Amino acid sequence: MSERPQFIDRFRTWTPHRWYILFWMLLGLAPMVVAGKDDPGASRYWSMGLPVVLGLCYLITRVFPGNPVLRPNAFPGVLIVGLGAMAYTRDGGATAYAASLPHFWFPARDPGSAIVFGGLAAVATVLGGVAPQGWSPDLLTGNTLATVIAYAVSVPIGLSVHRFVEQSGERERVLGSELASAQERLAEANQRRGAAEERERLAREIHDTLAQGFASIIVLAEAARSGIATDPATSGRQLLSIEHTARENLAEARVLVGSAPQSGVVPGSVARALRRTLDRFAEDTGLTVEAELPDVECDQQTRIALLRCTQESLANVRKHASAGTVGVVLARYAHGVELEITDDGRGFVVDEARGFGLDGMRRRLAELGGEFTVTSSVGDGTRILAMIPTDGQECTT
DSSP states (O other): OOHHHHHHHHHHTOOHHHHHHHHIIIIIIHHHHHHHTTSOTTHHHHHHHHHHHHHHHHHHHHHOTTOTTTSGGGHHHHHHHHHHHHHHHSSOHHHHHHHHGGGGTSSOSSHHHHHHHHHHHHHHHHHHHHTTTOOOGGGGSTHHHHHHHHHHHHHHHHHHHHHHHHHHHHHHHHHHHHHHHHHHHHHHHHHHHHHHHHHHHHHHHHIIIIIHHHHHHHHHHHHHHHHTTTOHHHHHHHHHHHHHHHHHHHHHHHHHTTSSSSOSSOSSBHHHHHHHHHHHHHHHHOOEEEEEOOOOBOOHHHHHHHHHHHHHHHHHIIIIIOOSEEEEEEEEETTEEEEEEEEOSOOOOGGGOOOHHHHHHHHHHHHTTOEEEEEEOTTSOEEEEEEEEOOSSSOBO
16 A cells, blocks of 8 residues: 555656657557567567567667667667668558657757658658568558658647747746846845844944943043042042943953953843842932842843843933932743833833834844833833743743
8 A cells, every 4th residue: 555656656757758658668669569479470570579679779778878879869760770670571660650750859959850860760661661562653552651641740740849848948047047046136135134133233232231331431430520529439439430331341342343252241140230230320320229139040141131121221211311219120920030120200202212222122122032111101200121031941030
């Protein structure tokens, strides 16, 4: 039962040439062998043997295609002689000739050679049929007439098929060229897309790290300069914070240019990383920070995303909110880890926000399958909620 589908599949993959060879052997050569059994004397062996020898000659040319003598292109010459010999040994040569005509077209390099070989085969078949009886006007009927008609019909049919195959080959070449061109354009589009995504990633990283660090340095430097005469202790702490921020920016810059192996975020608990950021923020701004940061262990990508969202949110609070208190809550749920950041500032209209930072946070979380939600209204402060899904293994408390 299992062999039957394989057997059928082999036949489905056959080319028209293979189907023709099967047709030629069954309907062109086999009838000549069967009919030769009734011939008298030694002619019976010639009638039966010649079709068999002709079939074997074809098979030999297929088995040894590299031999210059036995190559398939040499078979039409053998076939011409064989058709003439079969027509000489018995009647019915026109049938074998008609069945053999495609043999002159399949290997032909051009229609002209096929027409010449087919014509020579027709002449050989006619002469083979005429030779045993001698020439007479009565021979213009029967096999002779059938052979001539078969040749005359084969020429326009062969030309039409040759033209069709040539046009199909040209269409195939055109389609192949179009496919190659489309693949090249697709590769270029993918390359441009990759470059654009890389530029976007770098822009986001620069905005979330270097740009925020430089903005913090500027604010601290202005505050330190204005208070260095009246409150040197505070100015000293601000200068120390500038130093720390500059060092962090240097580390992030090395990561961005590839001279450091990974992000500057220290591996470990995300709560500790957030606590350091919040302490620095409270020290630099003087704002009240209320934080609930359980010890949640996360993978590096999740930790970086949560830290960047916190840094961006605190930078927005410093620049725009005019808030007095900031709340940060980190929580672990079955569906993932959530980070909520709130402030009691002046708020804003979310739909009118055009900053790069909010969109960058939204894209960063989307890459991890997370969600980023901003809730705010004028006079009511702002709430940022970042959620990153986990599979139960990445984050633990």
